[in-house]
Amino acid sequence: xxxxxxxxxxxxxxxxxxxxxxxxxxxxxxxxxxxxxxxxxxxxxxxxxxxxxxxxxxxxxxxxxxxxxxxxxxxxxxxxxxxxxxxxxxxxxxxxxxxxxxxxxxxxxxxxxxxxxxxxxxxxxxxxxxxxxxxxxxxxxxxxxxxxxxxxxxxxxxxxxxxxxxxxxxxxxxxxxxxxxxxxxxxxxxxxxxxxxxxxxxxxxxxxxxxxxxxxxxxxxxxxxxxxxxxxxxxxxxxxx
Amino acid sequence: xxxxxxxxxxxxxxxxxxxxxxxxxxxxxxxxxxxxxxxxxxxxxxxxxxxxxxxxxxxxxxxxxxxxxxxxxxxxxxxxxxxxxxxxxxxxxxxxxxxxxxxxxxxxxxxxxxxxxxxxxxxxxxxxxxxxxxxxxxxxxxxxxxxxxxxxxxxxxxxxxxxxxxxxxxxxxxxxxxxxxxxxxxxxxxxxxxxxxxxxxxxxxxxxxxxxxxxxxxxxxxxxxxxxxxxxxxxxxxxxxxxxxxxxxxxxxxxxxxxxxxxxxxxxxxxxxxxxxxxxxxxxxxxxxxxxxxxxxxxxxxxxxxxxxxxxxxxxxxxxxxxxxxxxxxxxxxxxxxxxxxxxxxxxxxxxxxxxxxxxxxxxxxxxxxxxxxxxxxxxxxxxxxxxxxxxxxxxxxxxxxxxxxxxxxxxxxxxxxxxxxxxxxxxxxxxxxxxxxxxxxxxxxxxxxxxxxxxxxxxxxxxxxxxxxxxxxxxxxxxxxxxxxxxxxxxxxxxxxxxxxxxxxxxxxxxxxxxxxxxxxxxxxxxxxxxxxxxxxxxxxxxxxxxxxxxxxxxxxxxxx
Numbered sequence: 001x002x003x004x005x006x007x008x009x010x011x012x013x014x015x016x017x018x019x020x021x022x023x024x025x026x027x028x029x030x031x032x033x034x035x036x037x038x039x040x041x042x043x044x045x046x047x048x049x050x051x052x053x054x055x056x057x058x059x060x061x062x063x064x065x066x067x068x069x070x071x072x073x074x075x076x077x078x079x080x081x082x083x084x085x086x087x088x089x090x091x092x093x094x095x096x097x098x099x100x101x102x103x104x105x106x107x108x109x110x111x112x113x114x115x116x117x118x119x120x121x122x123x124x125x126x127x128x129x130x131x132x133x134x135x136x137x138x139x140x141x142x143x144x145x146x147x148x149x150x151x152x153x154x155x156x157x158x159x160x161x162x163x164x165x166x167x168x169x170x171x172x173x174x175x176x177x178x179x180x181x182x183x184x185x186x187x188x189x190x191x192x193x194x195x196x197x198x199x200x201x202x203x204x205x206x207x208x209x210x211x212x213x214x215x216x217x218x219x220x221x222x223x224x225x226x227x228x229x230x231x232x233x234x235x236x237x238x239x240x241x
Numbered sequence: 242x243x244x245x246x247x248x249x250x251x252x253x254x255x256x257x258x259x260x261x262x263x264x265x266x267x268x269x270x271x272x273x274x275x276x277x278x279x280x281x282x283x284x285x286x287x288x289x290x291x292x293x294x295x296x297x298x299x300x301x302x303x304x305x306x307x308x309x310x311x312x313x314x315x316x317x318x319x320x321x322x323x324x325x326x327x328x329x330x331x332x333x334x335x336x337x338x339x340x341x342x343x344x345x346x347x348x349x350x351x352x353x354x355x356x357x358x359x360x361x362x363x364x365x366x367x368x369x370x371x372x373x374x375x376x377x378x379x380x381x382x383x384x385x386x387x388x389x390x391x392x393x394x395x396x397x398x399x400x401x402x403x404x405x406x407x408x409x410x411x412x413x414x415x416x417x418x419x420x421x422x423x424x425x426x427x428x429x430x431x432x433x434x435x436x437x438x439x440x441x442x443x444x445x446x447x448x449x450x451x452x453x454x455x456x457x458x459x460x461x462x463x464x465x466x467x468x469x470x471x472x473x474x475x476x477x478x479x480x481x482x483x484x485x486x487x488x489x490x491x492x493x494x495x496x497x498x499x500x501x502x503x504x505x506x507x508x509x510x511x512x513x514x515x516x517x518x519x520x521x522x523x524x525x526x527x528x529x530x531x532x533x534x535x536x537x538x539x540x541x542x543x544x545x546x547x548x549x550x551x552x553x554x555x556x557x558x559x560x561x562x563x564x565x566x567x568x569x570x571x572x573x574x575x576x577x578x579x580x581x582x583x584x585x586x587x588x589x590x591x592x593x594x595x596x597x598x599x600x601x602x603x604x605x606x607x608x609x610x611x612x613x614x615x616x617x618x619x620x621x622x623x624x625x626x627x628x629x630x631x632x633x634x635x636x637x638x639x640x641x642x643x644x645x646x647x648x649x650x651x652x653x654x655x656x657x658x659x660x661x662x663x664x665x666x667x668x669x670x671x672x673x674x675x676x677x678x679x680x681x682x683x684x685x686x687x688x689x690x691x692x693x694x695x696x697x698x699x700x701x702x703x704x705x706x707x708x709x710x711x712x713x714x715x716x717x718x719x720x721x722x723x724x725x726x727x728x729x730x731x732x733x734x735x736x737x738x739x740x741x742x743x744x745x746x747x748x749x750x751x752x753x754x755x756x757x758x759x760x761x762x763x764x765x766x767x768x769x770x771x772x773x774x775x776x777x778x779x780x781x782x783x784x785x786x787x788x789x790x791x792x793x794x795x796x797x798x799x800x801x802x803x
Binding site for chain 1: 253254255258259262263266637638640641642643644645646647648649651796797800
């Protein structure tokens with residue numbers, strides 16, 4: 001791909017926040033090449049909640065990683081606000097993930113050495129230099145506390161992830177993802193490791209954020225969960241069905 | 242966006258937070274800190290002791306022999322007083338003193354009865370007044386009043402220095418004469434008398450107070466050697482022991498005796514004497530006619546440099562002065578006894594005189610530095626191994642950090658900073674440990690020289706008993722790891738306790754081998770800082786490889802890492 005990083009790709013549709021167009025991604029497993037995505041395309045509009053539904057191995061997590069700038073496509077384009085994400089430099093890509101994207105994973109992925117408040121603060125501590133941190137620390141901490149308070153975790157600030165239940169951990173992960181007020185929340189099977197009731201609570205929280213205007217892309221293999229989204233995209237064998 | 246503008250790089254707060262947490266919530270980094278600390282302490286202690294040893298050698302060289310030594314053994318240098326007058330006119334010379342050095346026999350006052358101990362000694366016949374100007378004889382005189390009331394309080398109750406008025410003895414030592422009787426005095430090295438015993442606090446007591454040397458006399462026997470190199474009739478004289486000296490150099494304190502120059506010259510027949518014409522007809526009394534005077538001689542002349550003049554500069558000046566002195570005396574027709582030519586006279590700085598002693602120690606110190614530098618590699622290897630395992634264990638965390646926006650440089654910096662912190666904390670621990678050991682090295686050494694006190698091994702056995710009880714408790718609960726750890730602890734404690742019971746005391750630092758009575762206990766700070774910086778650099782180097790590996794981890798794979 002030889003596109004200018006900030007040029008607008010020809011396919012970028014009006015009013016699309018995030019899109020993938022004909023993305024191909026192949027992984028090498030030893031000597032074997034495994035094609036995971038075979039020309040998948042998706043457009044996500046601002047404020048939209050899109051569910052990517054597919055069975056295990058269909059490439060839905062890979063598509064999410066490409067949209068979030070964690071991985072680069074072999075071919076095809078990923079665009080954010082019309083900018084070609086694949087053309088970003090490494091540092092610009094890091095900043096893209098930090099500023100615009102909030103990830104939520106199936107296994108929570110909290111850092112075990114940090115307490116709840118510190119895990120939530122992590123995006124801010126990554127994105128801000130020491131001097132700005134010293135200047136704005138109070139304001140930043142207030143926001144983290146506000147988020148945790150909203151998710152019913154105000155009594156857990158000093159607790160480590162190991163001391164929390166699965167639902168609590170996922171609520172901390174969502175608070176962390178929202179810490180920087182991202183443009184898009186990318187959720188990879190956010191309820192996959194939770195019981196049905198707790199999972200519903202988590203989906204309610206995501207729905208609440210969505211109602212407040214947050215764009216959400218959620219990967220799931222469960223069509224009942226996908227039904228909570230505005231729109232469902234089916235991914236079958238590396239292609240959008 | 243809520244938080245903008247965002248900044249990336251090594252100043253980010255999360256690296257500091259994570260390093261602090263990785264250090265405080267895990268055992269492995271503490272082991273790394275301990276390892277670095279021990280490596281640093283080891284190098285600092287060894288090199289400090291060796292540097293102290295070298296410094297002592299150098300300091301004692303100057304203390305004992307001034308800056309430049311002119312030496313012509315056995316025959317001695319005639320007209321030395323005139324030469325000293327010439328030397329004192331030199332721009333670099335502050336003081337000069339003649340002496341006669343030889344080996345002799347000392348008849349000691351002990352034991353009781355007619356058969357007394359006889360020991361060999363290096364006898365220095367000196368002029369005490371000028372000798373004190375060149376060397377630091379006053380400082381080495383042992384039996385003297387305390388410099389202050391405070392110093393007196395630090396002395397043990399039974400220290401003779403505290404019990405007796407030593408001012409008279411001190412004044413006698415400074416003139417090398419028993420002022421009450423006018424008899425010549427002798428100053429003995431502290432270890433010449435086998436009766437003197439060194440105490441834990443570094444002070445001395447006679448094993449039997451009866452044989453406190455300043456209450457006694459010794460007989461010095463010296464053997465003159467003729468110009469032909471043959472041994473003449475030996476001469477003996479009794480000297481009152483006016484004091485004892487403690488230079489700190491064991492070889493000196495064990496062998497050296499000071500007597501007045503005049504007596505030394507007389508005993509060796511190096512004093513001024515008439516020259517008679519044995520070819521002439523003797524007078525009525527049978528005496529040959531006197532045709533001149535053979536001047537008194539000194540076998541060494543010690544010179545002290547003025548402030549700011551190096552021993553080497555002074556040596557050059559003295560050598561030129563001697564050349565002039567020799568030429569002048571050789572050209573004088575009235576001089577019958579010529580001084581030795583300059584090429585036969587040794588004119589050396591104190592460092593050159595001690596070169597045989599100093600050079601090997603310097604080489605040994607250098608070799609020690611190189612050998613112990615291997616410990617840096619141990620530090621680096623240890624940290625590399627530990628960090629490699631930490632990076633493997635933290636792979637998923639690295640993926641999480643990357644997903645949230647951490648840069649590769651940020652991840653790299655976490656682990657480099659981790660290594661840097663371990664190096665810095667370890668070095669700090671090592672320097673403090675080394676400082677504590679060096680400060681107390683003589684006390685530790687003395688403690689090793691004694692049997693272990695019962696309370697110490699009893700404590701270890703009690704701890705072992707407690708540990709054994711915990712082993713049994715772990716056994717009843719079927720905890721294999723606990724059983725293993727408590728068993729090892731029990732065995733270690735029993736082993737230490739048994740070792741302490743069997744310990745019969747040994748002294749590593751034998752003053753007869755290492756020249757000095759005490760182990761140098763000054764920290765070599767320059768070396769300590771260099772060692773600390775080296776350990777920090779190698780800790781960071783050890784962390785660099787795993788850190789680079791962490792930075793290279795693909796975040797997608799890292800997130801899937803189990």
